[in-house]
Every structure is written in C-alpha cells, then in structure tokens.
Amino acid sequence: MQEQNTHKRSIRSFVKRSGRLTPSQQKALLELWPVYGIDYSGVALDLQGVFTNPGSVVLEIGFGNGETLVQQAVESPEKNFIGIEVHEPGVGHCLLKAREAGIGNLRLLAHDALEVLSQQIPLASLSRVNLYFPDPWPKKRHHKRRIVQQDFLDLIAERLETGGTLNIATDWTPYAEYIDETVSRSSRFTCNESREHDGDQPLDRPRTKFEQRGLKKGHRIHDWCFRRSTD
C-alpha cells in the first residue's frame, strides 16, 4: 500500500494576520459554515461523499478573500472546488460570496493547508492544485517559511491524479526565481507553461486581490502550470 507523506513540519508558512471579522462575516461563519465548511479532523475525506456531482476536484491553497475561488467555481459548475485558508475574515468573506453566487460545488477548510493535504486529502484525488500569490517571505532568514519546498512538491504530486497540474502565480520576482529553481530540481513535475506579464495574461485563472496589490506597486506577474510527472 502506498504510504501517505505525513509532511511533519514545525515551521508554518503563515502568520495569522490580524483583522477583525465584520458582523456579516461573523454571521456567515455561524450560518454558512455548516453548508460549505469542513471541520479539520485529521481523517481522510471521502471526496465522492463530500460533493454531489462526480466531477474532478480542484484545490486552492491560501485563497485569501476567496473571490477568485468562487469565480472559478461559478465558471466551472462541472468541477468541484476545495479552498483552504487560515485567515478567518477571508473565510467569512468567501462564505458570503459563495452564498451570493448560489454555488454547490465548493467546500472550505480553515486550517493549515499542509496538515489538511497530508491528513485529509486522499492520494491521487485532485485534478489541479492552485497556489496563487503565496506569501513570499522576502527576508533570507525567513525563506524556510516559504510554502514551496521539496517536501511540499512531493505532498502535492502524491495527491494529484496522473496528468494533474500545480498552478502557481507570484508577483515577487525573487520568489519566482526560487520557484523556478525549486521545481526544476524536483523529479515530480515538468513545466507545461510559464509566462511573465503585467497582469494582462493570467494563466487560466482570474485576477486575485493580492495580484491587484502587486500590480499597483508596479510588480511583474509570473505564472506557471506544472504537470505531475508520470511515476
């Protein structure tokens, strides 16, 4: 039997950002979490049981305010979407957007994505993983907190189906160089497509909130689609 990569890591890729929940976000967490939320349990999910349609499953790590995630779920009703985010106001915002859109093909987890992936997402169960504008951790002493690491790539590769993709975007050029180097050292992925642009050519995704911020600061955008290598 194939063993799950437990990805034990004490360093976290996030710090809980401050930010108060608005009253409507608070209400959404109470009323809409039972509809869209999955509580972290550490037990592998039965994804066929989680979703009512039998479509493929796309997972987004660190969805922020979730607007991009909801837009993708609206645009692809034949697919199922899982979003993972630790920032509570973002989760509340995403719940409100999901209700507004009236979608049924979305579920959320509010927990460290690395733990969710290693404990709850079955092997070879995802068609695509999206990682849009991950925290760049620019200081050298913080590079170890960057989510893109060799063991992260292994964790994702094991949870993607054959032919599945890992789609990444960043507006931080030093992180882009680091991502290029890190993924090229991994035998688990090959680069299907990459592009650098001024926000006008997002690679098969909507524009995100953090992308918008980066563009206002004059940053260039880097996008990749990495395909899981066949075993």
Ligand SMILES: C[S@@+](CC[C@H](N)C(=O)[O-])C[C@H]1O[C@@H](n2cnc3c(N)ncnc32)[C@H](O)[C@@H]1O
């Ligand atoms: C820079 S923001 C980008 C948000 C969004 N993707 C966008 O482009 O607007 C990165 C997000 O990833 C989340 N994050 C970082 N590490 C995470 C982890 N291990 N598990 C869940 N969320 C994480 C942070 O809370 C933050 O909201």
